[in-house]
Amino acid sequence: MIRAVIFGGLILLLTAMLARAEPLTIKIGYVGRAEKKATISLLDYPPDNDGVAGARLALEDNNTTGKFLNQRFSLEEARVKAGTDPTDVILRLADHGISFFIVDLPADMLLKAADAGRARGLVFFNAGAIDDRLREEDCRADVIHTAPTRSMLADGLAQYLVFKRWLRWLLVVGSHDADKLYAEALRRAASRFGAKIVEQRVFEDTGGARRTDSGLAQIQRQIPLFLQGAPAHDVVVAADENEVFAAYLPYRTRDPRPVAGSAGLVPKSWDAAHDQWGANQLQNRFTQMFSRRMTALDMQAWSAARMIGEAAARINSADPQALLAYMKGPDFGLAAFKGQKLTLRDWNLQLRQPILLADGRTIVSVSPQEGFLHQFSELDTLGIDRPETKCRLK
Amino acid sequence: MESRVRRAKARSVAPTKASPFEAGRAHFALPTLRPFYMNGIRYCEAIWRCTVVGICVPFLLAGDAQAYKAYVSNEKSNTISIIDTAERKVVGTIKVGQRPRGIAITRDQKYVLVAVGDDDTIQMIDTATNKVVDTLPSGPDPELFTDDPSGRLLYVANENDNTVTIIDIERRTRLGDVEVGVEPEGMGLSPDGKILVNTSETTNMAHFIDTATRKIVANVLVDSRPRFAQFKDDGSELWVSSEIGGTVSIIDPVKHAVKGKINFAIPGMRQEAIQPVGIAITHDGKTGFVALGPANRIAVIDGATHQVQKYLLVGQRVWHMAFTPDEKYLLTTNGVSNDVSVIDVAALKVIDTIQVGELPWGVAISQH
CATH class of the missing domain: 3.40.50.2300 (Response regulator)
Known part of the structure; x- marks a missing residue:
């Protein structure tokens, strides 16, 4: 009997040690558009890795932190053609163990993706679509929005x-x-x-x-x-x-x-000329890694991947629903080089954020402007506020 | 970490600020003690104590006019402003490299070291001539640094490559690097010099580095964007400010655990504007001061209970600070208003404001 107890204890101890050595692994998918949009200025022509590059830099940041916490993050990328159903792509990536998706797709395709992932408990980050309806009548309880709204x-x-x-x-x-x-x-x-x-x-x-x-x-x-x-x-x-x-x-x-x-x-949400509040460092890291400037879409994807990393560091979990709950909670805040922490609007999962006003050469100003007051957060003077929302999170 | 250099014990008061002795004055006259003001400082005149043989000697009662030099790095002007702390005015300006931020004085008082981030180096200013005489080989974009108790080694946080660089000050050579988290910033050394703490702004950790082995021995998660690390002089606590998190974590340096947090609330001030950065703690550990950035205030903290006692209104976007060696005054750098506030530490009052260059960032004060 005693021997059995000792043996059992040893087994438990061994399992605990093994479990400790095994890093916590979080797999992230990036699902983007297959097409590039046409632009008037050659300077604005989107790079091939627009968006996903931001996610990759955030992965790098997460993994540097993960080194100290025994956490690993990986990224898989997929592209979807306009007007097609992204369900298959989402499910294929989910089969690879991916539970977080950073998505840059038009509103209807994003909703299809979210519907496909619902049964599997997947968590989505809308990094590309600025449609207000995604945060209002079409809001979803498992879709976080790092892109600002119109x-x-x-x-x-x-x-x-x-x-x-x-x-x-x-x-x-x-x-x-x-x-x-x-x-x-x-x-x-x-x-x-x-x-x-x-x-x-x-x-x-x-x-x-x-x-x-x-x-x-x-x-x-x-x-x-x-x-x-x-x-x-x-x-x-x-x-x-x-x-x-x-x-x-x-x-x-x-x-x-x-x-x-x-x-x-x-x-x-971001501009290559933004250098305040330590942004210079992020711009430098980005330029070093990708030999080009960081776009707003890159930033929106970076924010999404960093949110996952930040939540994982805080609660040391890889469970998507636990991480989602933490991100929605009052303790969560993302440092994103905008002069104050970014938090989620708990009524529609929109990331609160200052808006940069850029003229293509410099940052002219950053809103909210002084004097536009709000009883809760001045960032909520931007966009549709809680009392007006049509969102009922489901 | 501007004032990381050991501070001397409070010294005796300089006689030069007392009333001048006037020859031929009536020997037994005893002038009444009355304060007079010069440059806004209250001085007390000397009482003349006379001996039976008729020789009068000045007996100094008070006089808080010990003059030190404060060096303020002006991030935008690319200059260092030199302030005479007794006269409370700028007495000189030194041109330095691009984007001067972290600043300290070597323990032998011979050099002012200033990290010029955009030039990827640390410049050495000779305190005798106020000229840049040499550079130290830091990594890219150095920001804050601290020297070891011997004054021989300098530990530098390089924001751009996730490392802490160790430099031999005497030989001006780089001895090695320690890999830390993303965007290393704050640097604090334990009083015995055995543990170096670096904070990484995007990793949100305080990394404890054994200075003997140059290996990380512990990592402590703190709130978002940790900017500054300050040990108490007795080594019992480490304070780490989190700019975006809006808190100061009190860390037990032995257990490597956060044992408490200082929270701030200012009536009428939105919470996001409260962004703790610089920290200074008195030698006795009884009072801490925390700069709150765009909240334009210095929080005064009870060192034992960690409760906020008072908020002192200073200039705009206050970031760093340094005590005078006698700990009578605390000078703060106010970036947006381009000035330095002078706080009377005993009275806990802001008593003066000194205009400096553009975007003052850090401050270091000489021992004499």
């Missing part, structure tokens, strides 16, 4: 324009659905913060190449023509998510007015 971007911009007293906006909207959604967010922002849209014009996408050999001569004549006859305005605000016309506006407007929105002063 309404957060629009509010961040509007606060600055109001601070500048550029209150009269000429709104130019593209003809795509996404442009209309962005215009809607801009209109909401204008009315929230006291700006006025003096007129709205639609710039039709009639197709055609963005790069032509002698296109500039025409554009220089077309843009002022398009903007003529507008009521008095302080700023031209453009909603052009498909890069059809906005980048042509600066310096070509009929009246000498600044441009903001999809060109000129652009609200975004």
Whole structure:
């Protein structure tokens, strides 16, 4: 009897030692788009590893920390074609033991992916889609959003324009659905913060190449023509998510007015010129690793992978549901080089974050602007707030 | 870690600040003791004590005017401002390399060391001539550093390559590196010099490094973005500030465990603006001071109970601080308002503000 107890104890001890030596392993999937979007400026043309590079850098950061905690993180990448069902890809990766997915897909495809993963208890990070509906009527209890929403971007911009007293906006909207959604967010922002849209014009996408050999001569004549006859305005605000016309506006407007929105002063989650709050270090690490600059999508993917690493370091668990619960909780905060910790809105799992206003060369300002107050967090002056939300997490 | 250099015991008061002896003055006159003000400092005049043979000697009652030199690194100006702590004004400016941040004075008082991060080196300023005379071979983007009790070795946190570099100050050579977490920043040395603590900002740990073997012996998780590590002089506690977490962790250096946390709350101040960075603790361990960054305040902490006693309003975005060697004053660097606040340590009051260069970052104060 005693021998049995001793033997049992030894076995237990051995198992415990073995378990300790075995690192805690977390596998992450990155599911991105197969296509690249067309851009007006050559400088904005997305790199092949846009987004996934940010996730890879975060993996590197997580694994450096993991060295001290006996934790290992790995990343597998997959690409999905526009309009196809991502279910098979998600399930195949889940079969490889992946439980966290960083996704850069259009809203409908993201929802399909999340539906496919629900039964398996997978956790998703929306790093790419800025649609408000994903955090509102289409919100999901297992989808965290590191990408800001259109309404957060629009509010961040509007606060600055109001601070500048550029209150009269000429709104130019593209003809795509996404442009209309962005215009809607801009209109909401204008009315929230006291700006006025003096007129709205639609710039039709009639197709055609963005790069032509002698296109500039025409554009220089077309843009002022398009903007003529507008009521008095302080700023031209453009909603052009498909890069059809906005980048042509600066310096070509009929009246000498600044441009903001999809060109000129652009609200975004990250910019290669951002160097405050230690951001310089992250930019350096990124450039060293990938020989290019870090984009907003890279940052959104970095934030997702770092959130997983941060939660794992704190509660020393690889269980996706336990980590998800911790990330939603009051103790979680992500240090992401934005001057304050980023936390999750517990009502829709949107990552609270300051919005940078970039002109392509420097960071002009960071919103929320001073004086825009909130009873809970000033970051909640950006985007749809708790009292207005349509989200019921399920 | 600006003031990591050993501080001398409080010294006797300098006679130069007393009333000058005037020859021919009535021998038995006893001027009344009355304070007078110079540059905003309260001095007490001397009482003249006269002997029976008619010789008067000044007997100094008070006078807190010991002059030290404070060196302030101005991150944006690429300069060091030299402050005379008695006169409380800038008495000189030294041009240095790109982005000066961490600053300290060698134990022999011969050099001011300043990490110029964008030049990937540490510059040595001769305190006699106020000129940059040499450099030390740090790793890329050095930020904070500390020297060992012998004054021979310098431990440097290199933000850009996740290492702590060990430098022989005398020979100006690099002795080796220790691999730590992501973005090493804070550096604290135990009073006996045996344990070096480095904080890594993205890994969120305090790494305990055995200085003899140069190996990590323990890693302690703290709240987000740990910036600064400070031991109490008796080695009983290590304080680590977390800028984004908004707390100071009190770590037991023997058990390698967080035994308590200091939390901050300022009425009317949003929680995210409270970002603890620099720490200074009095020799007796009874009072700690924590700079709260954009909250524009220094928190005064009871060293025994770890409760906040008071918040002192200083300049904007306060980051680092240093005591004068007599511990009468604490100087803080206020980045956004481009100035240095002077705190009277006994009265716990801010008594003066000194304009320096742009974005003052760190401060180190000479022993004499």
